[in-house]
Amino acid sequence: MSKRKLIGLPIWNQGENSVGATKPYLEYLNRFGSVVLLGPDTFIPELDLLVLPGGKDVFNGNKEEFSYMNSDNERFLEWFDANTLPKYIQSKTPIYGICRGAQAIFRHFGMPLVQNIWWDHGYSKDESDLKAHSINYYGAFRAELKSNGYLDLPKQIESFHHQGLLANNISSEFEILATDGYDPEGYRIVEFARHKSLPIIAQQGHPERSWGVLPEYLINSLLK
DSSP: OOOOOEEEEEOEEEETTEEEOOHHHHHHHTTTSEEEEEOTTOOOTTOSEEEEOOOSOOTTSOTTOOOTTOOOOOHHHHHIIIIIHHHHHHTTOOEEEETHHHHHHHHHTTOOOBSOOOSOOOOOOSTTOOOOEEEEEOHHHHHHHHHTTOOSOOSEEOOOOSOBOBGGGOOTTEEEEEEESOOGGGOOBEEEEEESSSSEEEESSOHHHHOOHHHHHHHHHHHO
16 A cells, blocks of 8 residues: 655635645545645654645735735744745755635746736635636647646636736746736736746646646656
8 A cells, every 4th residue: 555645735824723634625635645844943854744824915926016905914824934945945845825825926036926916816706606607728738748647627717816927928947838818918927837846836827716627747757
C-alpha cells in the first residue's frame, strides 16, 4: 500500500477563540493526501504539498494603489506569508495557492495587485456559485491539457473577486496558464499561473468549491 501524500494547510481565524481550517478545504484536499494543519510559524520540510488557502485580502498587495474595498487582513496567514512561506519556497516545497493564497504568491514575487477590480469581473447566479465568467486558456497550456487527455475544457470558472493580478503585471518568472475571458481595454485578470522553475502554482478561483478538472490536474502535477 503506497504512503499517502502529506499536505500542509495553514490555519486561520475561525471565531473569537478558535483557529483552524474549514471543512470544504479539508474534504477537498483529503482526495490528494493526508492534511496536516500548520501554525503561523510551522515549517515541515517533509511536506509533499503546501496549500495556501483563500480568505481575506492580502495586506497591501500594491504599494502604488490604495482601495477602501480591501477586507481586513487575516493576521495568522499574514504572519505565515511573511515568516514561513519563504522557507517553503527556499526548500522548493510544491505550493498551490488558492484565491488569497494565489495573491500571497504574487505579492511574494513582487507583482502588484489590483486592489479593486472595478469592472465587471463576473457574478455567479447559480446555486453553487460555480459559473461566474468565461475563461481564456493560453495556447501552450491548452496544448498541454489536450496532450494529457483533457479535450473538453471548462468554458466558465468560479472566480469572482475584487482583488487580483493583471496579466500584463505577471513576473517573467511565471507563465500565465489562463485568464478570465473578459478583456475591457486590456484589463484581463490572471486565473491560473505557474512558476517557470519552482513547483509553484497559483489559482484565483476556489477548487474546494468547484472540484474542477483543472485544479485536479495541476495539483496532481505538483504531487508527482
